[in-house]
Amino acid sequence: MSDGMMFSPTSPAVVSVDCPAKTNLTLHVGGRREAWGGRHELDTIYCAIGVFDTVTVRQKPAGSGFSLDISGRFLGDLASSSTDLRNNHAVRALFAMAEESGNSADVAITIEKNIPVGAGLGGGSSDCAGAMLALNSLWELNWPLERLQQIAAHLGADMPFCLTGGYARGTGYGEKIELLNSTNPEVQSLVAAGYTGDVLVGAYRAELSTPEVYASFDELGAKAGDANSLQLAAISLHPRSGVAIDEALQYGATQAFVSGSGPSVVAFVPNADTAAAIERAWYESNAVDRVIHATAPVTPIVRAQ
Numbered sequence: 300m301s302d303g304m305m306f307s308p309t310s311p312a313v314v315s316v317d318c319p320a321k322t323n324l325t326l327h328v329g330g331r332r333e334a335w336g337g338r339h340e341l342d343t344i345y346c347a348i349g350v351f352d353t354v355t356v357r358q359k360p361a362g363s364g365f366s367l368d369i370s371g372r373f374l375g376d377l378a379s380s381s382t383d384l385r386n387n388h389a390v391r392a393l394f395a396m397a398e399e400s401g402n403s404a405d406v407a408i409t410i411e412k413n414i415p416v417g418a419g420l421g422g423g424s425s426d427c428a429g430a431m432l433a434l435n436s437l438w439e440l441n442w443p444l445e446r447l448q449q450i451a452a453h454l455g456a457d458m459p460f461c462l463t464g465g466y467a468r469g470t471g472y473g474e475k476i477e478l479l480n481s482t483n484p485e486v487q488s489l490v491a492a493g494y495t496g497d498v499l500v501g502a503y504r505a506e507l508s509t510p511e512v513y514a515s516f517d518e519l520g521a522k523a524g525d526a527n528s529l530q531l532a533a534i535s536l537h538p539r540s541g542v543a544i545d546e547a548l549q550y551g552a553t554q555a556f557v558s559g560s561g562p563s564v565v566a567f568v569p570n571a572d573t574a575a576a577i578e579r580a581w582y583e584s585n586a587v588d589r590v591i592h593a594t595a596p597v598t599p600i601v602r603a604q
Contacts, residue, residue: 311603314436315355318429319347319464319597320414321421321457322558322565324494328516328528338456338472339513344485345457345476347464348498348565349593351600352422353411354389354429356437365393365404371412388427388455395450396434406434417506419533419559421457428461429599436603448476457559464598493553494567498595499574501543501564501587507536512560526556533561540564543586550576 322345329340352371359366367390389408397404408430414422431447434440444462451458456473466479466486479486489495515532522531534541540562547555547566551573555566564587568574574592581587 310439311437313355313357313604314433315353315602315604316429316433317351317353317600317602318425318432318461319599320350320352320425320500320593321461321464322346322348322419322595323527324489326527326529326559328513328521331517332472335472339516341456341469341471341473343469343473344479344489345460345467345469346494346595347461347466347597348420348500348595349597350414350420350500350591352414352425352429354426354433355409355411356393356430356433357407357409358437359405359407361403361405363405365390366407367410368408369410369412371410388423388458389430391454392427392430392451392458393434395454396431396438396440399450400438400440402434402438406437415500415502415563417508418502418563419507419557419561420500420563421461421559424455424457424461427451427454427458432462432599432601436601462599465596496553496567496569497571497574498593499547499552499566499568499577500558500591500593501540501547501566501581502591503537503539503562503588505537505562505588507533507561509560512536527559529560530557533557537562539586542584543581546580546584546586547577550580552577 324344324346327342331337331339393404393406410426414420416422435442447462448459451462452474459474459476460467460469468477512529512532515535516529519532521528540557543564544555552566552568558565566577578590
């Protein structure tokens with residue numbers, strides 16, 4: 300930490316955050332903006348779903364540097380060599396928070412991964428948000444959400460939303476966040492259209508590159524009637540997602556769609572019997588690799604020790 304900055308004796312020694320995955324109930328993609336580094340203009344309704352990574356932070360001795368330990372199944376590229384550690388979203392959040400606060404980055408970060416990687420569920424963004432929330436408590440900064448969102452907006456499009464969870468509308472390239480409660484007319488309209496109930500996530504061992512999906516979208520455009528403009532592009536690159544959507548709707552899902560840029564499929568189900576029928580169909584047809592049961596909406600959970 301910087302000279303003269305001391306923690307109080309009551310400072311938490313360890314802080315853990317259960318940070319949820321995100322999906323996009325609607326995702327309308329506009330044109331590319333060169334001023335945004337080629338990112339597309341978005342208008343989306345975010346929803347946090349109850350699949351959680353757990354990010355834990357602990358202060359290390361001054362001058363010892365940061366460390367990162369990741370556990371969990373299906374880590375994909377996150378299991379790569381230590382030379383890539385600084386590109387991890389939680390580590391990027393650590394350095395951004397350290398620079399903003401004047402604290403050192405001598406922090407041990409542990410991530411327990413349960414959100415599939417490269418799946419359109421915002422796992423990296425969730426880890427970033429979890430690290431920021433944890434450091435805000437560990438360092439007793441007590442910064443308001445608005446300040447954290449300003450930092451998060453420089454790190455990635457979904458990250459400001461992942462700090463809050465629940466429902467929110469995202470505009471700009473997704474970084475401008477308007478929190479929505481359950482009485483909001485847009486949320487009530489989506490609930491009435493079937494975006495409610497328990498959630499099944501059809502997950503895959505395969506990943507989709509977000510830039511590749513957007514490149515396909517630039518070529519193919521969106522399919523009329525799709526609430527997610529990227530769904531056609533994602534299915535063109537990963538056809539099993541389309542099979543999973545069709546089967547979920549056939550067996551009683553009130554809504555089923557590609558989550559974000561895919562390939563994961565999210566299905567809202569009205570009851571346990573429907574959930575069981577969809578899960579059975581998915582496995583019998585090999586439409587998905589695994590099924591995750593969740594609820595929505597949810598919010599991050601911060602635990603200081």
